[in-house]
Amino acid sequence: MSACDARLAFSFEVYPPKTVAAASALTRTIDHLAAAGPEFISVTYGANGSSRNSSLDVLRYIKDQTSADAMAHLTCVGSSHTEASRLIREFLDAGIRSFLAVRGDAPQGAAPDDTTFLGDLHSAGELVQLIHRVQAERVPYTETVIPGLPSARGVKTERSKVRIGVAAFPNGHPNSRSVTQDIDTLLAKQAAGANLAITQLFFHADDYLSFIQRARSAGVLFPILPGIMPVTSPNRLRRILQLSGEKLPAELSIELEVEPTEQGQRQIGIDYAVRLSQDVLAGGAPGLHLYAFNQHDTVLSILEGCGARPVPAAMP
Ligand code: FAD
DSSP, X not given: OOXXXXXXOEEXXXXXXXXXXXXXXXXHHHHHHHHTOOSOEEEOXXXXXXXXXXXXXXXXXXXXXXXXXXXXXXXXXXXXXXXXXXXXXXXXXXXOOEEEEOOOXXXXXXXXXXXXXXXXXXXXXXXXXXXXXXXXXXXXXXXXXXXXXXXXXXXXXXXXXXXXXXXXXXXXXXXXSOHHHHHHHHHHHHHHTOOEEEEOOOSOHHHHHHHHHHHHHHTOOSOEEOEEOOOOXXXXXXXXXXXXXXXXXXXXXXXXXXXXXXXXXXXXXXXXXXXXXXXXXXXXXXXXXXXXXXXXXXXXXXXXXTTOOOOOOOOO
């Protein structure tokens, strides 16, 4: 059961640390996040596998030292089919059963249609299939007799035990030619065996809610978690817009620019994220996925603002 006293499902996202000091700070952050009772804590994967070992270390910490489920992001970037299979097997051997399969981004300066950075796998859908295949190869084949059929049919009962999330883009992927293409891509990921999606950040509830409506009409069945990113300074807003290609949210931008104190800016970001979260939850969102930026206090304040009260962690 969740450690929160309101029935709100939520998850967190962190990134692998770059220094020893950051690694030790992150374990404390994870302790606080895990104590709030998330569905899972996901750990991003750096471009070109640059964070392979540190991602796995963080995932192992979540899995072995906390009660939270650890979700590993994996990308298609730079791997041959054999290398990608080996990597997936390594994560499965470490006990990881939840994945977020993403394609990964081209290096800075690459042309939008350049796919040479990818390797053998060219889309998140192919990575989803590969995770299922590698998982299926690890478990014994189980024969199940289906009554009424002339002969026994075999099914691999373990297949459904892997949770595989994928990315969704309420305002369209920057390379997407049309809204239809984004929905078709999501359908392709579903067909490949994904059972969850997490959205790119967005700034208006209607961006998410209208996207869900279009996805449901097209036949997307799995839960689509809204990705909520606290924007607690004008610098962070600029950086996020640069990375995501989202449009400038004028109202939030002005509020942050005119507020002179860091504390005030932080509160503006929290209040904005709380309103956004409340609106998407009221519109039927199945929960919240909170981008934690490797800090616990801001995202826990957002949960509190949404009426979920994480139990204070008894930690050093
Ligand atoms: P895909 O689903 O493969 O799609 C990429 C593009 O190809 C889109 O334009 C899509 O429309 C098009 N496309 C795909 N399939 C088809 C098809 N069958 N027919 C036509 N067009 C198609 N990046 C990292 O490097 N590490 C991370 O840890 C990471 N985590 C992320 C977490 C979330 C929640 C999100 C939203 C993104 C994350 N990313 C991460 C970024 C992601 O790698 C990029 O956004 C990438 O450009 C797209 O990834 P994708 O999985 O959506 O790709």
